[in-house]
Amino acid sequence: MTINIDAPYKSRIREALSDSGTRKAVDRAMGELAQRRERAVNAIDNETMRTESHEIREHAIRNLPGLLVELETNLTRNGCEVHWARTGNEANDILKTIARTRKIKTAIKSKSMVTEEIHLNTSLEEIGVKVIETDLGEYILQLADEPPSHIVAPVIHKGAEDISELLQNELGMEPTLDPSIMCDAARKELRKHFLSADMGISGCNFAIAETGTICIITNEGNGRMVSSLPPVYVVIAGIEKVVPRVEDAILLWQAATRNATGQDASVYFSMTSGPKKPNHADGPKEVHVILVDNARTNVIKKGYADALMCIKCGACMDVCPVYREIGGHAYGKTAYPGPIGSILTPLMNENINIGKDLPFASSLCGACKDACPVKIDLPKLLLELRNDLSKEKITSPFQRFLVKCFAWISKKPSRYKKATKIAGLTRKFSKESTQVFSKLPGPLNRWTRSRALQKPSNKTFKETWKDSKADFQVLKSPPSELVSSERHDRNKEPSR
Ligand code: SF4
Incomplete structure (x- = not known):
């Protein structure tokens, strides 16, 4: 096909x-x-x-x-x-x-x-x-x-x-x-x-x-x-x-x-x-x-000179979980698919609409960065490009709305606390006893159609942290038997 x-x-x-x-x-x-x-x-x-x-x-x-x-x-x-x-x-x-x-x-x-x-x-x-x-x-x-x-x-x-x-x-x-x-x-x-x-x-x-x-x-x-x-x-x-x-x-x-x-x-x-x-x-x-x-x-002027260090070895494609699922043609009409292509294609085309979606088609797992023989920080460039593209209003109004909501919530600890509490309540919408939502309602089911969504925990991270505080305090100082052991006595002459 x-x-x-x-x-x-x-x-x-x-x-x-x-x-x-x-x-x-x-x-x-x-x-x-x-x-x-x-x-x-x-x-x-x-x-x-x-x-x-x-x-x-x-x-x-x-x-x-x-x-x-x-x-x-x-x-x-x-x-x-x-x-x-x-x-x-x-x-x-x-x-x-x-x-x-x-x-x-x-x-x-x-x-x-x-x-x-x-x-x-x-x-x-x-x-x-x-x-x-x-x-x-x-x-x-x-x-x-x-x-x-x-x-x-x-x-x-x-x-x-x-x-x-x-x-x-x-x-x-x-x-x-x-x-x-x-x-x-x-x-x-x-x-x-x-x-x-x-x-x-x-x-x-x-x-x-x-x-x-x-x-x-x-x-x-x-x-x-x-x-x-x-x-x-x-x-x-x-x-x-x-x-x-x-x-x-x-x-x-x-x-x-x-x-x-x-x-x-x-x-x-x-x-x-x-x-x-x-x-x-x-x-x-x-x-x-x-x-x-x-x-x-233009790539240099736009601040992405590092992308030009590429020696076109293809290693970032071989290790990329996204490329390995969809192959090169899914990246569209471009000479360069995969992680490096997702950076070069939108930058090298005057029409910003060409390849504009590609920087978003990445899990940012970092496998490409680890593989790259010239150490290009591909995930960092992809993130910067996402940021630039959103400034140019290339992302959809709905995406921008969601990001604004997230930013609004995260800026104030009290809002963040309330939001995580509410997120925990969503567990109650599901009768399933497993740890994942396998089917979300309405338009949200587009997510669960191809993947499972982890259910939020009953307790927030802060609550879990508070409950475990006692254990952490114990660990703050090393166990006494280690402190008094010969191995940790710096003043003692080493045995020969
Ligand atoms: S691994 Fe690095 S050098 Fe090789 S094609 Fe990808 S970006 Fe270019």
Whole structure:
């Protein structure tokens, strides 16, 4: 079942929750990814790597202007042509001009989230350029005409049967569920395009300022083909991808790989520092780097610069209980689902109504923060964004009314005391002897339709505290036998 990503938020969530097949596929795959990730990060001193990765990314984002100028200088010195794009449309226009002037007919592309963000494929197709995705997962999605549902594993929502059926219909593959035969069928088809494409397009994992080098991480080798076989190679890079030094990129590569796929290192890490030189055996004749802002500076201006530290590893999605229930398509028309997407999507879209519900679709359990290899405090950003969105009156009047009532009650201890007393009385409305309300009356039953509500206690916390006061007083001073024991006598010489 495919979720309509253009549908309103609540219908998307309902659709996702009713699709048990996809839910199972996503939960199983996320569970496996999370386990692999756990093993890979436990094998090293993960806290040190997280701290260092955080420092690198924080430094890069705080010093973007200087680093970007350094990057441009060194890319140009290496023979690359650097272009600046304020918006996604500008980036697409630059690319179209490059394609038109060089009479490009076919382009091969490696997996890239920024190209999803700016809808690059649709834009190039408008001028008759055929774009072929070369990452296996992205290729399958292109055949299925679906957007990705995860930033690292884009086809995670599809089972083997769905993929087999698709490859049978689109490529004439014999019926099979053997993954290696399915891969072979796709590989044969892709090989033709690798050898004949006029242009290669990729995103960028890291752009090293000190050397003017573009780094891409892949496991299938397609990134290397895209960046070296066609005569023209175009890199689309978000401006936040810049890092100061080579060793920074190497450390972040490890952090990204361990957290994305649970590998010690990805199979390929390709570094491009310019077009083919006369003494090189191969490589592109031209390398263009399009540095795209597309609202990233707005994210900084709005006070959410930390969100740009993201290295797009996907770990926050793998551990997120919400993402694991609903999958990526339920987050709507966005390149970035999951916890980080819930922050970036509303901030990067001028129309605040796009993705406005996403920051509220979080349990704020903090699993994403604990997993993030660059230590982004995602729950804190989500809370701040909720606050900002409510100021912009994005929340419904009813929600605002409820929050105002809560604030009014909590501001005065006497009101709070009365309110908790009244809440305790609601137990009497239920004849059930259990500790939960399984069915609330009227519109309130929307809550209990999918979850149980804990009944308020008979006694308030303060009453319970008062009753237990005697016990607490006893515990205020340590038991006398401990005080007089030899172990606690600091003046006594330790026995040898
Ligand atoms: S926010 Fe952190 S965990 Fe999530 S994708 Fe970005 S780097 Fe990975």
